[in-house]
Amino acid sequence: MEKSREEVQQKPVRVIAAVCRNMGIGKDGKLPWHLPSEFQYFLNNVTKVSTPGKMNMLIWGKLCWYSHPQTIFPLPNVLHVVLSTTLTTVPDHAHFLCQDFESAVQLAAGPPLSGMIETIWSVGGTQVYKDALNHPWCDLVYLTDIMADFDCNVFFPDFDRTVFKEQENVPGVPKEIQEENGIKYKFQVFKKMGGAV
Numbered sequence: 001m002e003k004s005r006e007e008v009q010q011k012p013v014r015v016i017a018a019v020c021r022n023m024g025i026g027k028d029g030k031l032p033w034h035l036p037s038e039f040q041y042f043l044n045n046v047t048k049v050s051t052p053g054k055m056n057m058l059i060w061g062k063l064c065w066y067s068h069p070q071t072i073f074p075l076p077n078v079l080h081v082v083l084s085t086t087l088t089t090v091p092d093h094a095h096f097l098c099q100d101f102e103s104a105v106q107l108a109a110g111p112p113l114s115g116m117i118e119t120i121w122s123v124g125g126t127q128v129y130k131d132a133l134n135h136p137w138c139d140l141v142y143l144t145d146i147m148a149d150f151d152c153n154v155f156f157p158d159f160d161r162t163v164f165k166e167q168e169n170v171p172g173v174p175k176e177i178q179e180e181n182g183i184k185y186k187f188q189v190f191k192k193m194g195g196a197v
């Protein structure tokens, strides 16, 4: 049975990615770089909730899920959804398996989870980012600009920088250029103009 409008609570859909100058995000199922502080920035953002007791939903593509060291799980304040059309059981440490992005969003927006979920984070890969960027509830894109070229075979999707505008002075987001292992990078936040949230 279809959920009534009243039962659906709109949630902000957000994207978080680290992207190098040639728009790469991955190489052979792994990250192309080793930047532990940048990874910590990712973890801090996706686990942050404004109200104690609330949780965020992280939506993962299957390869991205399995590429992460299992030692990072469990993450506090997070429910994990893995997207796959072929898996039949929920992977270890994950909470839900969905066949497409919208099913995961609707899971967060409807009972029984809607009262608990604060933010839906799209954490990659490419198709999961595409679906989030095109979603009407998408309001913010957190991109780390890795200021170098890397050999990559997985890429961040094109997005319209007239629709998503870079924001200055976002609380909690350092403005200064960072450097780790000789690689410079900077944190950026893009906001969707005229967005739904």
Ligand SMILES: NC(=O)c1ccc[n+]([C@@H]2O[C@H](COP(=O)([O-])OP(=O)(O)OC[C@H]3O[C@@H](n4cnc5c(N)ncnc54)[C@H](OP(=O)(O)O)[C@@H]3O)[C@@H](O)[C@H]2O)c1
Binding pocket: 016, 017, 018, 019, 024, 025, 026, 027, 028, 029, 030, 031, 032, 060, 061, 062, 063, 064, 065, 067, 083, 084, 085, 086, 087, 098, 099, 100, 101, 123, 124, 125, 126, 127, 128, 131, 154
């Ligand atoms: N730099 C970054 O910030 C960042 C972030 C995330 C990932 N990465 C890198 O990106 C790479 C992985 O990304 P990827 O794009 O190759 O793979 P992926 O999206 O993690 O996984 C692809 C698989 O996930 C399932 N899937 C993905 N989107 C789906 C959707 N919308 N609906 C249903 N199923 C969906 C499909 O599984 P089935 O075939 O089972 O249907 C698909 O074959 C790795 O190298 C990782 O390190 C980098």
